[in-house]
Amino acid sequence: MSPIPSKAQLMELLAHSVTTHYADFTASAADTGLTTSQAKTLSVLRSAPASMRSLAHTLACDASNMTGIIDRLEKRDLVRREVSITDRRVKNVALTEAGEKVIDTIRERMEQTQTGLDNLSDDERAELFRLLTVVFPR
Template sequence: MATTRSDPLTLEVVELIGTVVARYYEEYDEAAAAHSLTGAQARVLGLLALEPMPMRRIAQKLKCEPSNVTGIVDRLESRGLVERRPDPADRRVKLAAPTERGTRTARELRDSLTFAREPLAELSDADRTMLRDLLRRMLGETGPATVAPPSAP
């Protein structure tokens, strides 16, 4: 039997996903504030801890305007958490990259996020694998997933 978008089970799952996302953002913003960062600054720092990238790519990942990213990177740079460097593949392009302090701060932020990690640890490997695979299917992904901070809402 095919389900519709308005069946009770689908509506409950959608509501639960929304609650999980809201609680994750709330915890992320609290962790950012503990480091005197905004949620957006923490998300940019988390992205850059994965790999240095140009402003345009940061904006694409966060689904925002590049001009917003420039201001965020400026503030992170003034705090010594991020630096701009030439892209080795194209010297005309500047990459935003975390400093050593920025990498350490991003790690501390990630490590302080316990809302989802602790309940997930209580699930079996099989349950976590099934959940991961179902989430990938929802996102239309089939390959290995990468761990990243939440993007801007």
């Protein structure tokens, strides 16, 4: 039986995996002509539209910076601004169909991440997913 890894060893492995994933994501985003911040914004919006304030909070950036990111994504028709149905003063940002395709392309081109996940069996992928949701609940 293998020795049980320490928290420090697990944290080191998690840090390595995040660093590798981030580098893979950054390179793939650049291939589509996007900055990492722009691509991360599309990734966040993949799950649901969000307010500008919520995006700035999630991406840990200043609201004025978020406006510039959204302006550039909107110019490329990757996102659109919509008036919130619950508060007309709030603008939500939603992915367009083109934005969905771009973020899907970025994820598909993440070679190191894709290769690593391809090395897992279906059962191993299911177990990794389960464990990650325990460690990082949504």
